[in-house]
Amino acid sequence: MNKLAVELPGLSLKNPIMPASGCFGFGREYSDFYDLSKLGAVIMKAATGERRLGNPTPRVAETNSGMLNAIGLQNPGVEAIIREEVPFLAQYNTNIIANIAGSTIEEYEEVALAFNDTEDVQALELNISCPNVKEGGIQFGTDPMMAARVTEVVKKASNLPVYVKLSPNVSNIVEMAQAVEAAGADGLSMINTLTGMQIHLPTRTPLLANKTGGLSGSAIKPIAIRMIYEVKQHVSIPIIGMGGVSTAEDVVEFLLAGASGVAVGTANFTNPFVCSDIIDELPRTLKKYGFDSVKEVIGKAVTLA
Amino acid sequence: MISKEIMQILSVSEIASETVEMVLRNEYISEQAIPGQFLHILIDGHTLRRPISIADINRESKTVTILFKIIGDGTKTLAGFKEGMEIDVLGPSGNGFLIEEQDSVVLLIGGGIGVPPMYYLARTMVKKGKKVIAVLGFQSKSHVFYEEKFKELGETIVVTNDGSYGERGFVTDILGKIGSFDTYYSCGPVPMLRAVTNELQGRRGFISIEERMGCGVGACLACVIPATDEKGYKKICSDGPVFDAREVTL
Numbered sequence: 122m123n124k125l126a127v128e129l130p131g132l133s134l135k136n137p138i139m140p141a142s143g144c145f146g147f148g149r150e151y152s153d154f155y156d157l158s159k160l161g162a163v164i165m166k167a168a169t170g171e172r173r174l175g176n177p178t179p180r181v182a183e184t185n186s187g188m189l190n191a192i193g194l195q196n197p198g199v200e201a202i203i204r205e206e207v208p209f210l211a212q213y214n215t216n217i218i219a220n221i222a223g224s225t226i227e228e229y230e231e232v233a234l235a236f237n238d239t240e241d242v243q244a245l246e247l248n249i250s251c252p253n254v255k256e257g258g259i260q261f262g263t264d265p266m267m268a269a270r271v272t273e274v275v276k277k278a279s280n281l282p283v284y285v286k287l288s289p290n291v292s293n294i295v296e297m298a299q300a301v302e303a304a305g306a307d308g309l310s311m312i313n314t315l316t317g318m319q320i321h322l323p324t325r326t327p328l329l330a331n332k333t334g335g336l337s338g339s340a341i342k343p344i345a346i347r348m349i350y351e352v353k354q355h356v357s358i359p360i361i362g363m364g365g366v367s368t369a370e371d372v373v374e375f376l377l378a379g380a381s382g383v384a385v386g387t388a389n390f391t392n393p394f395v396c397s398d399i400i401d402e403l404p405r406t407l408k409k410y411g412f413d414s415v416k417e418v419i420g421k422a423v424t425l426a
Numbered sequence: 427m428i429s430k431e432i433m434q435i436l437s438v439s440e441i442a443s444e445t446v447e448m449v450l451r452n453e454y455i456s457e458q459a460i461p462g463q464f465l466h467i468l469i470d471g472h473t474l475r476r477p478i479s480i481a482d483i484n485r486e487s488k489t490v491t492i493l494f495k496i497i498g499d500g501t502k503t504l505a506g507f508k509e510g511m512e513i514d515v516l517g518p519s520g521n522g523f524l525i526e527e528q529d530s531v532v533l534l535i536g537g538g539i540g541v542p543p544m545y546y547l548a549r550t551m552v553k554k555g556k557k558v559i560a561v562l563g564f565q566s567k568s569h570v571f572y573e574e575k576f577k578e579l580g581e582t583i584v585v586t587n588d589g590s591y592g593e594r595g596f597v598t599d600i601l602g603k604i605g606s607f608d609t610y611y612s613c614g615p616v617p618m619l620r621a622v623t624n625e626l627q628g629r630r631g632f633i634s635i636e637e638r639m640g641c642g643v644g645a646c647l648a649c650v651i652p653a654t655d656e657k658g659y660k661k662i663c664s665d666g667p668v669f670d671a672r673e674v675t676l
């Protein structure tokens with residue numbers, strides 16, 4: 122028996138570890154460092170209907186224990202992703218999750234439909250939480266009615282399981298989670314980045330050209346843990362957790378809070394081997410905290426509460 | 427190919443105001459690196475690595491020299507590292523300078539922290555039998571470094587913004603006085619590169635561009651620059667940092 126294995130809607134994961142959307146491109150660059158077949162899954166960079174060139178630079182700023190980014194969903198468009206990027210990732214023995222985004226409900230629908238024609242993608246991650254684009258994204262992610270509406274449309278359009286990626290930039294995360302669960306989401310993915318800003322002292326102006334950006338990295342881990350823990354008690358669909366994961370101990374903490382899969386984003390920038398290192402370390406770490414398998418850890422903090 | 431390597435620090439010395447020279451030892455990087463490539467350096471406690479150009483290589487002693495200015499927390503911490511310590515780097519990163527075999531005279535224009543990559547380039551050019559003219563711009567006299575080392579390789583003109591040493595003004599102020607050359611190479615802050623490419627419009631040239639980076643390997647799309655090709659952009663960390671002056675829009 123594989124002690125690290127997890128079963129999720131549409132996904133048979135050999136381990137719960139997957140690089141987070143936008144922090145791993147389409148895998149090409151990191152395939153120079155290690156064999157991507159080692160990963161439970163790969164979540165691809167966001168796909169939109171047409172190619173997007175993103176925001177002006179600077180697009181990133183470092184913060185204490187993290188970073189801000191305002192990439193602006195730069196991507197070559199869904200057709201090019203299906204034609205050029207999916208076949209590359211499909212060479213590896215791993216699951217492919219497509220992150221989809223749009224400015225309108227119609228665009229989300231169009232992108233979801235496009236992925237129906239590829240056999241190599243196992244699930245969609247519905248990004249209703251990008252804080253870095255003027256239209257759409259975050260709007261869908263902060264209003265439960267809008268979130269439910271876009272979830273419904275994408276569920277109807279797609280033949281793949283849909284994991285809705287929630288924004289932490291809300292006052293009631295449980296309400297958002299329940300709204301998308303009721304609308305048919307197969308799973309949740311949380312959390313996306315928190316909106317923040319940094320001012321460059323010498324010029325007295327916001328450092329990012331977009332002014333605001335999304336905060337990620339270890340600074341946001343306690344927020345992610347709290348939100349997953351809260352949501353887990355109110356929904357029955359599985360959660361892919363993320364936000365500041367950089368060690369196997371972090372993974373165990375996310376599993377305890379209620380995540381069934383764990384995505385690693387920003388930490389790939391610090392250490393390109395981070396996902397591979399965590400996978401190697403995980404069996405020892407599980408053992409250290411008295412567990413035999415990943416499955417038995419999931420949500421344990423909840424039942425202890 | 428980029429590798430994650432551990433480098434031993436052989437020496438650390440302050441060679442000009444807030445400017446540190448660090449000599450590192452690593453076989454792979456010293457064998458692979460070409461002029462214009464950089465190291466992406468991990469500094470404990472920092473989420474993002476720091477890109478620093480390779481200023482020189484010695485294949486016999488397997489050493490790599492970097493020169494950096496103390497700007498903020500990261501470079502300040504790095505400057506405090508001592509001989510015998512180790513640093514974790516990704517490298518050699520980026521594409522490096524294209525050397526045109528048929529050229530006989532090349533003009534190298536470096537500004538401030540853009541000077542370091544020009545040194546390894548100058549040494550390589552001289553080894554290939556080319557004549558080098560170097561124009562080096564610094565803020566003021568106390569910031570000047572490597573003048574003597576460049577002079578050993580060819581004609582060298584130092585410019586300081588405040589006129590406290592060499593010529594007064596900006597590197598572009600003296601480009602009119604330079605003799606003929608085949609190709610120019612430039613590295614420095616973006617406003618300087620903009621002025622240089624304007625001044626030398628129509629000439630064959632390569633520029634090395636600085637931008638805030640995320641992953642440093644081409645995955646995250648933090649450091650992009652608009653380009654004139656069909657894709658519409660280039661990644662500075664992996665397609666660059668060196669670009670043909672005519673293919674990108676500054």
Ligand SMILES: Cc1cc2nc3c(=O)[nH]c(=O)nc-3n(C[C@H](O)[C@H](O)[C@H](O)COP(=O)(O)OP(=O)(O)OC[C@H]3O[C@@H](n4cnc5c(N)ncnc54)[C@H](O)[C@@H]3O)c2cc1C
Binds near residue numbers: 464476477495496539
């Ligand atoms: C390809 C490349 C080669 C470089 N080569 C050299 C070199 O040889 N010598 C040298 O002194 N400097 C070089 N720089 C600039 C150097 O990377 C920055 O000065 C350094 O990252 C500042 O870090 P800090 O922590 O001291 O400053 P902080 O301002 O505290 O850094 C905060 C964040 O901003 C980034 N940042 C700040 N300034 C710059 C900048 N000018 N360019 C890119 N990122 C920046 C940092 O990497 C960090 O992520 C190079 C930059 C690039 C892109």
Ligand SMILES: Cc1cc2nc3c(=O)[nH]c(=O)nc-3n(C[C@H](O)[C@H](O)[C@H](O)COP(=O)(O)O)c2cc1C
Binds near residue numbers: 141190192365646
């Ligand atoms: C540079 C960068 C780009 C990102 N791009 C996307 C994206 O395209 N789609 C998305 O859903 N999330 C995107 N994210 C958010 C991450 O997938 C993740 O939810 C978030 O960064 C928290 O995890 P971390 O702290 O491990 O990075 C991006 C994050 C970063 C840092």
